[in-house]
Amino acid sequence: MRKIWLIVKREYLTRVKTKGFVIGTIVVPLIGVGFALMTAFLSARQPTQTFRMGIVDQSGELAASIRGSMSAKLANGEPEFSVLQTVSRPPSLSAAEDQLREQVNSGALDGYLVIPADLDATIELHMRNPDNLRLIAPLTGAINQALVMARLQARGIRVSDAGDIFQSANLKLIKVTRTGESVERGQTVGISIALVMLLYVALLMYGIITMRSVLEEKTTRTMETLISTVRPFQLLAGKILGVAGVAFTQFLIWMTALALVFTYGAFLSAMSGVPISGVHIPVSLLVYALIFFVLGYFMYASFYAAIGSACSNEQDAQQLQWPATLPLVFSVVIFGVVLSDPSSHASIVLSEIPLFAPILMTLRISVQTPPFWQIALSIALLLAAIVGVVWVSAHVYRVGVLMYGKRPNLPELLRWLRYS
């Protein structure tokens, strides 16, 4: 035990003391925060310019009504749409369109609407920048409102107060969980995606760190000296625990920073009296995520360590690491299926398979907590798989650390398992 402890200590200290660790600890969350801020900024950005448009109305009935329904205002108080020109029942559609198109090209207008004589036919919107999806919803709303009004009028129903009639329904989404209900604003999906990505990156990153650590001892021939005093299993165990300690330290720093930010935010909100609509993450989810991360780490780190021990150089290791990387990548590729229907047979089966369980079971728990027996079964299977993977890895490792030269193929690796 003392030897394992010495190896853990060395592995931990030499990693934590490097510049790479300090930079990684600071830079990774900064990149994360940067991405989040950028996304929030881009999605929250309000348009500041009025959309100047023309209307060609072949029916001659709708233009005025559409203009009346365009009540949307920009953040700076300007109207969102402004109809500068209306051509009602033009003698020549193409001439009217040509004239408007010219104005769009010269920059006098941003676009124009073509309304057919038959109100049930397609309405066209011509514009310079059709990617501007933000305009579609309010414009469609205004046109719909005008169309409905026109149809009602055609049936002899007179409407005096269109604004009240077209007041939208207010739909509020509430997530039901065993612990109660919480208002859903898209945060479940957000948290789920964040968790999946975090688990994926962490399992992959720390797995590869373990692999490279084994490889470094082989390529520098430090292994020759080490195995004269420690058993390969002690070395393997010490290495995996040492890197786990590094991972834990890094997460602790990040979580502390996050807690400080939240505390500071809460303090500010208390001082100013403005309540913050903070994202609520259930503690049980965090605990499960931690359990699945730790178990997943032990499985994947042993897997990666065995790969490192079987190789003699970086290039071989790059080529041989796919068996460990593939299930991780698959978990991320398939996560949409589980996210959309977490209780389907496919989701249940996938989340019970040990190689996928760390990511997919955590995902299911975050979306819709599955029955406890499914979680327990997945943990039990994962534990059994860890025992198996560690056994195989320890055997490959024991032979691999002494082998140099050609990268072994599968039959050779299988033969290594039988060496004593």
Next chain:
Amino acid sequence: MNAIELDSVTKAYDSVTAVDAVSLNIRQGAIVGLLGPNGAGKTTTIRMVMSILMPDSGAIRVLDQPVSDRTRDLIGYLPEERGLYPRMKVRDVIVFLAALHGMSEAEAGKRADEWLERFELSAWADKKLIDLSKGMQQKVQFITSVLHRPPLVILDEPFSGLDPVNAAAVKDIMLELRDQGSTVVLSTHRMEQVEKMCESICLINHGKCVLDGELRAIKQSYGKNTAHIEFTGPDGFLKHPSVAGVNRFGTGAEVKLKPGADAQALLKAAIECGAQISRFELLEPSLNDIFIERTTAHA
């Protein structure tokens, strides 16, 4: 007491038998040469003694105990393939490896400073290994193999890469270790080093121990069958029927005599032939000759 005992030890990899029923005893408190051509099974034997590998059959005892994790810590090992964590500091590496051998870190630190002083490396104690020259790294690695005062030291080519001053220092330390009662196993291809340092040898070839015992006794068993002759003038006498082999050099020749040949007859033939003889000496064969004879005869 024996430092190492092998009792008909066999180890095979797939189809190759690396070590084949080897039995040998290495006495405690001596410097012993472990010799053999490349691929003879030396490294496999050493690894089994270190309990890195388990023998397929046979028994191994180290310092009168069956090999185990405990006996492993009693051995100091300098592998042929050198290398230590390149980004660790010199003193940290030494302390780490000594601690793995069971020393307290405080004690290991104290002894590390003494050894670094002895090898004039004190100024480098806080430098990373990667910043040291190859020779300096060699010295650091040698320190890690003897720092924990092991009763058994196995050194694989300990002099390679060392300048004459440091090679002499390593040689002195080997003698000191022996005088303190430790056993030193020297594995090397440099026969002149073995002749100077070792009291006994063990020669392995094709996984078998082909020669084992006191170096002096082995040489004596060959008899004085080698004539060292320094001469000028004609050398026709070297074709004399009693000559089994000739090794010419600038000032003369080393002549191997056939078994039972009469050296006096050769000397007589040389004089009759007209050679000016300045030296004629009968010697035991060199270890180099014995090595070549024993490893090629069994090939």
